[in-house]
Amino acid sequence: MGVLADSAIREMIDNGAIRATVPVIDAQVQPASLDLRLGNRAWRVRASFLTGDQRTVHDRLSEFEMHQIDLTDGAVLEKGCVYVVPLMESLDLPDDVQAVANAKSSTGRLDLLTRTITDGGTEFDRIPSGYTGPLYAEICPRSFSVLVRPGMRLNQIRFRRGQAVLTDKELTQLHLNSPLVDGPAVIDQGLGFSVDLIPAKGDLVGYRAKPHTGVIDLDRIGAYDPAEYWEPIHTKDGRIILDPGAFYILVSREAVHIPPDFAAEMAPYLAMVGEFRVHYAGFFDPGFGHANAGGEGSRGVLEVRCHEAPFVLEHGQVVGRLVYERMECQPDRIYGADLKSNYQGQGLKLSKHFKA
Structure with missing residues (x-):
């Protein structure tokens, strides 16, 4: 199973x-x-x-x-x-x-x-x-x-x-055996994660998509100037205001680990905490951020779209959760070990189409 x-x-x-x-x-x-x-x-x-x-x-x-x-x-x-x-x-x-x-x-x-x-x-x-x-x-x-x-x-x-999702009790035990985040684990229907709006260096906390840009050729890797497509978001007080309809790239405060015999999926947090969606792409492969795969924890990049009203997002606010699942068996190759893994060890990072 x-x-x-x-x-x-x-x-x-x-x-x-x-x-x-x-x-x-x-x-x-x-x-x-x-x-x-x-x-x-x-x-x-x-x-x-x-x-x-x-x-x-x-x-x-x-x-x-x-x-x-x-x-x-x-x-x-x-x-x-x-x-x-x-x-x-x-x-x-x-x-x-x-x-x-x-x-x-x-x-x-x-x-x-x-x-x-x-x-x-x-x-x-x-x-x-x-x-x-x-x-x-x-x-x-x-x-x-x-x-x-x-x-x-x-x-x-x-x-x-069959049923692959870990219960909160099983997830708690897994975290005790193999830490899943680099700090306290908030476990409630999955592993909670929060937004980082007080970076260790500088005050760049994310990017907002510009409304009028050129076409992106999805085959061109590292080809586009971020400044032509993204507006950098800076803050000195650990908070930003999300505008309705705008799209943001932010990053989780926690560095995540996925053990090699587990996988995870990012799920949006409860709607009652705010009118925004926190992801479009949600699969985390076995080995993501794991030490055995060349990682020391990887931040979860948050793809955020605000809905009905402007919303204040503050540092450390829980915005989503990771649902962990058992693998039927450990993969032959895990994320980051011998694969071309674009986002192992990532922090705040745009898609691979943009210049570093």
Whole structure:
């Protein structure tokens, strides 16, 4: 019982539980997840939608389609628009395996809302056990227009058998055996984490997306000047005011550790603490920030969007929680050990598309 590791994912590829129109490459297989690739075309749709029971995405596209876009030579997905893109991967899940999807870290840090939808689906990003059929990405660029091509990997999928989530009692014991944060652990339906607005050096605490910017080519790594896309946020009193509709990159006060035989998912905190969302990309792989993988704890980058009203965010305020899950077995490779891991040991950091 638990989250399936990379070895089990490869077995699923070999036995046809995971299928693809173009063969899956090794770089897609992560320690506890599989990267999903965009197909060759996109539909611009009038609104986000779920298919609903007994209905297919193809059927619903005929209701909401505005036009189709060929992605073969690259195409721009415009800020504020909603697109549906068939993925190269499809599933034929066993009856005892379910799946959950999420945006990749670099996707979330660009405020690129990316969710997975399926035939007969009544929830985003949740695929029931035994599902057989195609996968689609719903993409809505919120802050920046982006250039995409077939094969780009914007979201990822995890597979589970049975109940994998640790109870608070189990999580407390895990923290005693292998500290999960570099300070006191606040455990309540997961491991709580707070925002850092009093940095050890200087007064830079985050970034706010600028409203009118150029297109970002998602294949260009380290190519863009942050000053053209982001406004730095400074504070000397440990507080900032979030503006409704604005998107921020902040960082957690805690340095997080994920032991090699566990995985974690970032979940938003209770709505009653403030009108803001704290993440788009929420998977933490086994080994993230762990000493055995070359890390000494890694901060959680917070992708924050304020909703209805201006909101004062203060240093140390709890803004989210990490839900820890057991791995079915330890992965062959863990995050940061021998993988090209962009965010191991991270602090406040923009996506990999921007110059350091």
